[in-house]
Amino acid sequence: MTRKYNFSAGPGALPEEVLQQAQAELLDWHGQGLSIMEMSHRSDEYVGVAAQAEQDLRDLMGIPVNYKVLFLQGGATAQFAMVPMNLLRGASCADYIDTGIWSGKAVKEARRYAQINVAASTAGNNYTSVPAQSELQLTPGAAYLHYTTNETIGGVEFDYIPDSGDVPLVADMSSDILSVPVDVSRFGLIYAGAQKNIGPAGLTVVIVREDLIGQTLAGTPSMYDYKIHADADSMNNTPPTFGWYLAGLVFQWLKRQGGVEAMAELNRRKAAKLYAAIDASDFYGNPVAINNRSIMNVPFTLADATLEKRFLELAEAEGMLNLQGHRSVGGMRASIYNAVPEAAVDALIDFMQRFEKEQA
Amino acid sequence: MTRKYNFSAGPGALPEEVLQQAQAELLDWHGQGLSIMEMSHRSDEYVGVAAQAEQDLRDLMGIPVNYKVLFLQGGATAQFAMVPMNLLRGASCADYIDTGIWSGKAVKEARRYAQINVAASTAGNNYTSVPAQSELQLTPGAAYLHYTTNETIGGVEFDYIPDSGDVPLVADMSSDILSVPVDVSRFGLIYAGAQKNIGPAGLTVVIVREDLIGQTLAGTPSMYDYKIHADADSMNNTPPTFGWYLAGLVFQWLKRQGGVEAMAELNRRKAAKLYAAIDASDFYGNPVAINNRSIMNVPFTLADATLEKRFLELAEAEGMLNLQGHRSVGGMRASIYNAVPEAAVDALIDFMQRFEKEQA
Numbered sequence: 001m002t003r004k005y006n007f008s009a010g011p012g013a014l015p016e017e018v019l020q021q022a023q024a025e026l027l028d029w030h031g032q033g034l035s036i037m038e039m040s041h042r043s044d045e046y047v048g049v050a051a052q053a054e055q056d057l058r059d060l061m062g063i064p065v066n067y068k069v070l071f072l073q074g075g076a077t078a079q080f081a082m083v084p085m086n087l088l089r090g091a092s093c094a095d096y097i098d099t100g101i102w103s104g105k106a107v108k109e110a111r112r113y114a115q116i117n118v119a120a121s122t123a124g125n126n127y128t129s130v131p132a133q134s135e136l137q138l139t140p141g142a143a144y145l146h147y148t149t150n151e152t153i154g155g156v157e158f159d160y161i162p163d164s165g166d167v168p169l170v171a172d173m174s175s176d177i178l179s180v181p182v183d184v185s186r187f188g189l190i191y192a193g194a195q196k197n198i199g200p201a202g203l204t205v206v207i208v209r210e211d212l213i214g215q216t217l218a219g220t221p222s223m224y225d226y227k228i229h230a231d232a233d234s235m236n237n238t239p240p241t242f243g244w245y246l247a248g249l250v251f252q253w254l255k256r257q258g259g260v261e262a263m264a265e266l267n268r269r270k271a272a273k274l275y276a277a278i279d280a281s282d283f284y285g286n287p288v289a290i291n292n293r294s295i296m297n298v299p300f301t302l303a304d305a306t307l308e309k310r311f312l313e314l315a316e317a318e319g320m321l322n323l324q325g326h327r328s329v330g331g332m333r334a335s336i337y338n339a340v341p342e343a344a345v346d347a348l349i350d351f352m353q354r355f356e357k358e359q360a
Numbered sequence: 361m362t363r364k365y366n367f368s369a370g371p372g373a374l375p376e377e378v379l380q381q382a383q384a385e386l387l388d389w390h391g392q393g394l395s396i397m398e399m400s401h402r403s404d405e406y407v408g409v410a411a412q413a414e415q416d417l418r419d420l421m422g423i424p425v426n427y428k429v430l431f432l433q434g435g436a437t438a439q440f441a442m443v444p445m446n447l448l449r450g451a452s453c454a455d456y457i458d459t460g461i462w463s464g465k466a467v468k469e470a471r472r473y474a475q476i477n478v479a480a481s482t483a484g485n486n487y488t489s490v491p492a493q494s495e496l497q498l499t500p501g502a503a504y505l506h507y508t509t510n511e512t513i514g515g516v517e518f519d520y521i522p523d524s525g526d527v528p529l530v531a532d533m534s535s536d537i538l539s540v541p542v543d544v545s546r547f548g549l550i551y552a553g554a555q556k557n558i559g560p561a562g563l564t565v566v567i568v569r570e571d572l573i574g575q576t577l578a579g580t581p582s583m584y585d586y587k588i589h590a591d592a593d594s595m596n597n598t599p600p601t602f603g604w605y606l607a608g609l610v611f612q613w614l615k616r617q618g619g620v621e622a623m624a625e626l627n628r629r630k631a632a633k634l635y636a637a638i639d640a641s642d643f644y645g646n647p648v649a650i651n652n653r654s655i656m657n658v659p660f661t662l663a664d665a666t667l668e669k670r671f672l673e674l675a676e677a678e679g680m681l682n683l684q685g686h687r688s689v690g691g692m693r694a695s696i697y698n699a700v701p702e703a704a705v706d707a708l709i710d711f712m713q714r715f716e717k718e719q720a
Contacts, residue, residue, distance in 0.1 A: 004393030033364030077597035081581035202600025221441035237437035240562025
């Protein structure tokens, strides 16, 4: 077995230690004689696993007691509907900040349920920055303000938490949750598909202030009602048990690494050296405003786009996988989530420098 | 490692061979240098895994070409809303057969969206049979007829496919899909949560006749629109990749066992001997009409209910897990899904006979 360096944007890399633990106990969890996948979600053992995962996430993120933590299904795409269905609470409109493809999808889905005002958009500069606080046009009476902390495709990340005043702030943190510390109390709701920085696809984590839930739009499916999930500890029906378990292993791994603060230091270092390598040469480029460059997803272009195919082939031959950019934008992209080791970034930089020299 | 006999109703037992294969390749799928969980759902490799799983399911069930096969999230509970949201198609009502707790939940959720007529109910005999075809009161103009082929909790299974005339027939097959052959062409839509007879929790399989989809109720979330999933080969957003992969391994295992026909023969033999053991003595009881006894979930009572705790403790000590009945009904229940070997049923029968003698 040779593990390669995996720069996939999602589903993305998982910590090797976590996979080893899951592998070791896959047929016999803790000597119980069955797999965690074969265990009733209502068994004492599984409920213990689930509760520990929640507690570990609470510890890692410092989640206040007046927030519910939900382990759901459907990905961020389900949240694009669940957020308005639950948080409109009688209001007719909500504000959204548009910084790229994912926030755009959130707007489109929300428009099925309410008038959506775009409080600011960076479409004008091709989504290469985030709007400043002073540029946000917030609507009086809006039910909430939604934004995407990190655009996975564009590689654009907020370097500040927008001030939405008394209006609940809602954040899609799918691609940067747990990468840096955040003050959860600033948010009304945070959601994240697991498959980038938490665990396997098919699990979605929602962190929501408990006073915001319980008033859904007419016609909301019961599985789209946060309150129903909250009241049932996310076991209104059978949850994605393996994903929840694996997320729990990732949370424990994060604690062993020193928690989110330690990960943030590592993530910033990984990103800084990769951007430095890109900036060091005209051979490579990244169009994003310096302060808004993502520390999780690093897109870059080659000055000569005809070399892209060769770049990808040679990188793959050296064991660096999934460096192609998103199909909608092209170019390259290195996703360097928590589970991507610094050695992978070092190897990529070394390869980039050698590739450039070869072409000279 | 000692694998025990697992009679869990769900999440339930998985084939040991499947778990071994998943374990062996968990850190390095087919020499690619990464886990199947870490692979983009849009990679050639993963798309191949997904397509093969669909083809194997089509082969196993003989699914006609005019049916779509979807790999979704949310469990049967999500389907309870998705079915009316998609299949009402302008009608104002639908018919449901009520045979127990799961069909009752389906009725309750569907009532959010339409007038639901109960075409027949066996509540009067405490859900110990299914209604005969002649008892079904079908409503002219109903959008569809819904029923639950097997009630996991009551242990009641249809021994015939209802004739709904020109009205599409919709079946929740969560707990008996792939246990016996069915003529898919008799159905408009079949759905099943995976965690009983297909794979891990968090995956839901939907088989739907393609002419029935594409007309959703206003306000239907995009993730609840079958057409959107069908048009995207279930990859409108990131699917539950690990569950889909593992379901594919189960489908291949089923083929190696001789397919659904061979499983049906085995399942009928397993169930017959267990019911025979129950019927052989007044010490054990099962209230379900002979023809409607489930071959997947076998509930049974002890004449002296005070012995239940001791029964469960001794069974567990002998390596037979999860025999307690559902919390809503009590008693015992042995779920004997495809992956539960005949040896497990033999061991249980042997234990039941010894337990009875001990108490004599």
